[in-house]
Amino acid sequence: MKRLLLVAFSYSFICLSAYSQQLKWNQAYQTYINKYKDIAIAGMLEHGVPASISLAQGILESGAGLSDLAQRSNNHFGIKCHGWLGRTVYHDDDARSECFRAYDTVWDSYEDHCLFLKTRPRYNSLFGLDRTDYRGWAYGLKRAGYATNPSYAKQLISIIELYGLNQYDRATDYDHFMVRRGGIDLYNPGTVPLCGKEKTANGGGAHILYKYNDNYYIIVRPSDTFKSLSKEFNISQHKLARYNERGMRDALQVGEFIWLMKKKKKAPKNFKGFLYTVHSSESLYDISQKYGIRLKSLIKKNKALAEEGLRIGDKVRLY
Numbered sequence: 001m002k003r004l005l006l007v008a009f010s011y012s013f014i015c016l017s018a019y020s021q022q023l024k025w026n027q028a029y030q031t032y033i034n035k036y037k038d039i040a041i042a043g044m045l046e047h048g049v050p051a052s053i054s055l056a057q058g059i060l061e062s063g064a065g066l067s068d069l070a071q072r073s074n075n076h077f078g079i080k081c082h083g084w085l086g087r088t089v090y091h092d093d094d095a096r097s098e099c100f101r102a103y104d105t106v107w108d109s110y111e112d113h114c115l116f117l118k119t120r121p122r123y124n125s126l127f128g129l130d131r132t133d134y135r136g137w138a139y140g141l142k143r144a145g146y147a148t149n150p151s152y153a154k155q156l157i158s159i160i161e162l163y164g165l166n167q168y169d170r171a172t173d174y175d176h177f178m179v180r181r182g183g184i185d186l187y188n189p190g191t192v193p194l195c196g197k198e199k200t201a202n203g204g205g206a207h208i209l210y211k212y213n214d215n216y217y218i219i220v221r222p223s224d225t226f227k228s229l230s231k232e233f234n235i236s237q238h239k240l241a242r243y244n245e246r247g248m249r250d251a252l253q254v255g256e257f258i259w260l261m262k263k264k265k266k267a268p269k270n271f272k273g274f275l276y277t278v279h280s281s282e283s284l285y286d287i288s289q290k291y292g293i294r295l296k297s298l299i300k301k302n303k304a305l306a307e308e309g310l311r312i313g314d315k316v317r318l319y
Contacts, residue, residue: 023158023159023162025162025163028064028066029059029064029159029163030163032055032059032065033059033165035065036055036110037051037055037168038174038175038176039106039107039110039179040052040054040055040058040168041171041173042174042179043110043111043114044131044168045171046114047114047115047118048114048127048131049113049114049117049118049131050132050133050134050169051165051168051171052134052165052166053134053137053141053160054110054113055160055163056134056138056155056157056159056160056165057113057141057146058076058077058110058113059159060155060156060159061078062075068091069089069091069100072089072091072102073087073100073101073102073103074103074104074105074108074109075101075103076106076110076113077113078100079109079113080098080099080100080101081101084099084101086101086102086103087102088100088101088102089102107179120144123140123141123144123146125140125144126141126144131169132166132169132170134157134160134165134166134169135157138152138153138154138156138157138160139153141153141156177216177261180234206232207219207221207232209260212268212291213263213264213267213293214264215260215261215262215263215264215292216259217257217259217260217292218260219257220252220253220254220255220257220258221254222254224252224254225251226240226246226248226249226250226252227248229258235260242262243262243263244258244259244263244289245263245285245288245294256289257289257290257292259289262294263288263293264292264293265294265297266293266297266301266318266319267291267293267319268319269319271291271318272319273319274318274319275316275318276291276315276316276317277313277314277315278310278311278313278314278315278316279312281312282310283310284298284302284305284306284310287316291318293318298316298318301316301318301319302316
């Protein structure tokens with residue numbers, strides 16, 4: 001694994017002094033954590049491997065998901081074939097052209113990493129430790145020979161402490177949506193949704209995913225349809241249309257929001273007592289889509305407005 005670790009460092013912008021092994025924060029690591037923390041938590045709750053350890057190892061072994069091995073095979077932990085019956089790739093590590101496991105998704109790599117540790121006798125003692133004892137796990141992995149780098153345990157601990165990964169070791173639940181999709185680039189706009197016109201000129205490739213009101217949405221780009229979005233997010237066309245209270249063949253408008261799970265009955269709690277002021281020619285449906293609220297629920301909260309029709313300046317209850 002020595003070469004894997006060298007590759008990892010070249011991708012991750014770590015600043016190491018010759019003796020102190022001091023780490024500096026970098027965005028590549030934080031992006032990786034945001035994408036895969038829920039997968040790590042799911043593995044911890046299922047198999048007992050601390051989420052902090054899985055994330056720190058994944059960062060180190062895969063160069064925050066940017067190493068050649070990770071890009072070609074979704075192998076985030078540098079696990080070699082060792083009798084593996086699935087797909088394989090060959091990669092230069094301690095020796096030239098060594099055999100490594102290949103996975104269909106990053107989730108599969110995390111799952112196999114947990115099983116690899118659980119089924120190897122040399123790691124048995126680790127599962128007697130408390131899952132919050134990340135230091136014990138880090139030194140235990142080094143003693144058991146997971147990596148040859150003499151500073152491996154210290155590097156894991158430095159990553160865990162710099163990024164606060166031990167907070168995930170206390171988790172009792174995780175975001176099932178993110179886990180099912182194997183980690184997605186996520187932008188969290190915080191307490192208010194983004195303006196629908198802001199980030200539509202994104203070109204091709206995967207959509208940016210936004211989180212709001214305990215749900216996820218994307219901003220429609222040219223040529224998007226429910227059919228194309230259903231393929232990208234592995235959600236049936238029928239469900240996507242239903243979540244957004246539309247017909248499956250309805251045309252989508254550039255800049256509008258499409259929600260990826262069933263919308264909530266009301267806006268987030270911080271909107272309690274707040275009245276939304278109607279702008280331009282907005283409809284209750286437009287407002288329901290903007291805040292991720294079911295149209296039927298919004299109508300119930302604003303019966304008089306629904307009957308009379310919205311006018312500029314009207315006040316709409318969201319909570």
